[in-house]
Amino acid sequence: MTTLLADTWALTQRWLIHLRRDRMSLMLGIIQPLILLTLAGPLLHHIVRDAADVEAVRAFMRDRFATEDYLTFLFSGVAVFTILVNSVLGGIPIVFDRETGFMDKVLASPISRLAIPASRFVYVIIYSLMQVAIIGAVALALGVRPHGSALLAVAALVGYGALLAAGISVLSLALAFVFPHHSIFFAITGFMLSPLLILSPTFVARDAMPAWMQTAALLNPMTHAIEPIRAAFLGADAAWLASAGGLLAFDAACFALAVVVLRRRLD
């Protein structure tokens, strides 16, 4: 176990050197979430304000969104989306390492194989939290406030965010070993992002979706990170254990798939 931790840290240090050399991508990565937060938020505010029957819309919000504070509602979704994007793209350096032959040098060494996905996972979490902290600062300025305990909200964000990132980044890593070239990797991951975003409760609560979309959202791992994190920010109750269990099952399935893929790569 200590060997695995040492091995993971050895590889994580390399990703942190990348981060120091390339701070630009960290900043570029928060542009999209900030756009979602600053444009989608006012859009809905506008609809509510101009509605013929403001009280009816508010009642609808309370009923289906469990809050009238759409911006805080949206922030929890955007924070999870940021983690999702970083996790989906988590395999990219591995794609390039395979193309350059660097991966062969790593695989020819006795370092724990598990340290490769583990180091990407640790890095995705560190990287995402840095971005979410910046987005959080902007959100705070826009008026987003945790309705309950701020500490609990942050703990939920880190915990459920990590559960989501684990499965997705392992999946991304497996894809990195399957596709022979980075252009295919980018095409596949690019096409995955928008359906995951739309079929999640990022913008609209699951209760306000058409029935078929609610089913789709239930199958989307993002949903099970957003809902408990959102509840923690809104000071509401959620299916804490069911969400954690769902994410853990998803993580286990991703891990099993990755093991099969990596085994076959050696033949």
Added chain:
Amino acid sequence: MSAVTPALEVQELVKVYPSGVRAVDGVSFTVEPGEVFALLGPNGAGKSTTIRVVATLLRPTSGAVRVLGHDVVSAPDQARAAIGYVPQEVALDRHLTARQHLELSGRLYRVPAAALRARVGELLALVELTDRADEPVKRFSGGMKKRLDLACGLLHRPRLLILDEPTVGLDIQTRLRIWRFVAELRAAGTAILLTTHDMEEADELADRVAIVDHGKVQALGTAAALKAGFGGEMVKADLGRTELEPAALEALRGLEGVSAVERRGRALLFTTAGARDLAPKVAAALEARGAPARALAFGPPTLDDVFLKITGHAIRDEA
């Protein structure tokens, strides 16, 4: 079996890819500690596949591979720890400095932190990169990158060093430097397995050479033994662009002392028992046929000649 555990034993190795390609078809050889062993063959002969199996990057279809007695399938981590692997293409991370690369290599092989610092310094000095140690490698020349890549493979002091085409595409200076490193490592007792399709390199560096073609070892021995087994000496006449009539070729075949003649590119190759005596006769005969030789060479066969005789084709044909 010798008293000393061989650095590498490859027994009846077969590798069939999922596509059905039989890349390695029953290869066996042994590399002793302190020995430089070259796999010589054209691209696609099975050299790289063999090396990838030894480096634990591919699973063998059948046969056994042991590194210092550790089986690569049942004890891969022990085998890995004993191997230094330097791939053909330089594989460095453009964002990392030379020192960071060496530190990472040390951690990949779990070199104790206490020893790491000193070894990084030693290796930077060995590959003459001490004064550039803290620059990102994206600013390095091709030769500097290759030297650093080699140093990365040496950091954990492997007992078996694997060099896949160590000097392909490098300038002469870097090539000679790498040859010097290999000689120094060998003197220090490191076993080295290298692949090459460069005859001169195999001749210069290797204690023993295995000629590999179509996934099989076609001949194995010291370069001197392989050449001695060739059965004769060579006279080579470079004809430039001049064409030779078939009748003229027949007449040359009849010269006294010639056991075989063949055309290889622009050159005519004569096999003979006495090259020194035959050379002036070849020159005169070509002159008389109106196809004077632009250059003439004679002497013992090169590994090129041996390779051609054994495989029936020149190494560059497929390279």
